Amino acid sequence: MAAQLVEDQVTCSICLDRYRDPVTLPCGHSFCGGCMQDSWRCWEKTCPECRQPFPEGTKLCRSVTLSTLLKTLPLELQAQEAAIPRPEPGAGHGARCPRHGRPLEFFCRTDGLCVCSACTVHECRHHERALLDVERRVREDQLRARAAVARQQVTQAETQLQELQQQSSQIESSACTLTSVVSSRFSSLLQALEKLQASTLRNIEVAKKQALDQALSEIQRLTDHLEVLSQYDHSVQDLLGQVDDSSFFQELQQLSEPVESPGPLTTPQWDEEQQLSSMNEMLGPLCELLLEEKPPRVAGKAARAGPVALGPSPPVSSAMCPLRKKLWQNYRNLTFDPDTANQYLYLSHKDQQVTHHFQAQGPARPGSFELWQVQCAQSFRTGQHYWEVRTSDHSVTLGIAYPKLSRRKVGTHTDNIGRGPSSWGLCIQEDSIQAWHNGKAQRLHGVPGRLLGIDLNLTSGYLTFYSLEPQTQLLHTFHALFSQPLFPVFWLLEGRTLTLCHQPEAKPPPGPREEASALI
Structure with missing residues (x-):
């Protein structure tokens, strides 16, 4: 009992351990010199026991009496302290620190260990700590x-x-x-x-x-x-x-x-x-029926004669495959909308051609894309529509979008065609083709040519992309219930050129009255 009382008298109330370089404050309370310096660095200069404030410039004075007492303590006290049982860590809520024998009340986030109050003063002094519970x-x-x-x-x-x-x-x-x-x-x-x-x-x-x-x-x-x-x-x-x-x-x-x-x-x-001509006349309808069945993977040899950009097109060649002949019945001549073009995109040839320049063409217009994109001036609500484009190289994206397609850049992508639910796109890279919609990409097979066709059927609910050179090849078909007007939209990398092909005999997109009559 006497040993315990003596031990209590030489214990610092901050670290709960024996005094180390004890100092005595003007109010009479004593603490470890290091504990007191740490306390005054973190908090205002007051006594941890009685909270008596001290003026600026107050210096800590070494307690000679306590220092002498600590040196003259019987060795038995030290032996009794060493004989205190050290419970193993993790022994439950009553577990004690294996180094100091004190209750584990804190958690050291830096070391990931349960520690006692003494550890927070010495070993974990500069670590991130929290109460254990x-x-x-x-x-x-x-x-x-x-x-x-x-x-x-x-x-x-x-x-x-x-x-x-x-x-x-x-x-x-x-x-x-x-x-x-x-x-x-x-x-x-x-x-x-x-x-x-x-x-x-x-x-x-x-x-x-x-x-x-x-x-x-x-x-x-x-x-x-x-x-x-x-x-x-x-x-x-x-x-x-x-x-x-x-x-x-x-x-x-x-x-x-x-x-x-x-x-x-x-x-x-x-x-x-x-006799042979009569046979061919009877076989012809069967052959056309087979060729017009959809979806054809390879519908046949495509005619090199087709819609050419920036000039009159020759009439439909008899060598053109039946599929492309049928698609041309719904051909639409489109133009780019200058108000939507990114400031790095240059429109020419009566807004039928767009080129990505390495320098901005001027300040951004209100309502233009922050991304390297441009939208067509025409939109579609009902019916079937077909158009063709020619690209100078790979690294382009073709697609359609609702009017609400964001003009701002969202995320890390350089384009937003197919990145959300309001657009559908075909991304053509050097070594791959990807179909994008609602943020999901589907890798496709094949190597498309520079001439591409897009078939949009709002009645049946599908969007189909074709490669037209050297032969007509179906690349991908989206199926959806389109509920809003759709605008053709394009993205292209630096140095690329994209041209909307025009066909002289093409019908213009139906106006609002024609669309309304088509719905009746």
Whole structure:
């Protein structure tokens, strides 16, 4: 008991340990010299015990009495202090510090350890610390939040798994239905071809019979004529062999006149080209039906003649594939909207061509894109529309967007076409093609040419991109229920040029009245 009382008298009330270089304040309370200096650096100059303030310039004086007392303390006290049991860390709420034997009341965030008050003064003096129970609540809240996130991920994964299972079932059902439809179509096609073959062979047989009958008739006519001529020749020869003159003249008077010439030969009516032409006429609708089925992966050779930029286009070539001929029925001539063009984009050729310059063309216009983008002046609400563009190189994006597409840069992307729900875009890079919508990208296969076609069908709800050189190739199709007017929009990298191709016979986009009438 006496040892404990002595120990209490030589314990600093700040670090709860024996005095180290003890100092005594004017108010009479004593503390460790280091503890007091730390206290005065962090707080105002007051006594930690009685809160008596001290004027500026007050110096800490060493307590000679306490220093001498500490040196003369019996060694037994030190032995008793060393004999205090040190509980292991983590022994529960009553755990004590293994170094100082004091309760673990704090948490050192720097070291990630539970510490006592003495540790906060010495070892963890300059570390970030917090009360143990406060830190425990914070960590528990964090752990609960992580568990909630994990549960959400589990729910999301289960939902995705269920969706994939449903999609797999739908794919299997769709494939089964598609197989049945394709088999039925090919069966019908084979039946049609068989009927066509039988009909064609019958026609050939009829034409052959007619031609052979004509030939047989001519052969019979010529044979009869030859027989008459032969009989006449025999009569003439007999007459020439007559010796008696009286008999000669008598028989000569009875000799009939020679038969008339048979006339021109009637050629049998037989024409192979006509038979083949008839067959081709019957096969033509079937071939067109197959070519016009959508979506065609490769519809055939594209004509090099097509809509050319910045000048009149030649008429549709007969060598152009049927798909592109059909798309041209809804061709639209578009122009760029100068008010939307980024200040680095230069419009020319009656706003049909845009070039990305390395220097700004002037101050930004109100309502223009902060990104390297430009929008067309025309928009579409209903119907089907098709346009073509020519690019100078890769690193361009083609797309459509609702009027609410943001003009400002959001995030780290250099363009916003397809980055949100209000736009759809096809990004063409040097080594890849990506289809973007609602912030999700789908990597595509193929290497597109410089001439590209865009087909927008608001009635059926699809947007299709085509590469037109060296052949017509479908790149990607978006399916959506478009609910607002749509504007063509483009992005291009520095040094790139993009041209809107014009076709002289193209129809202008329908106006509001035509759109309203189309909806009735």
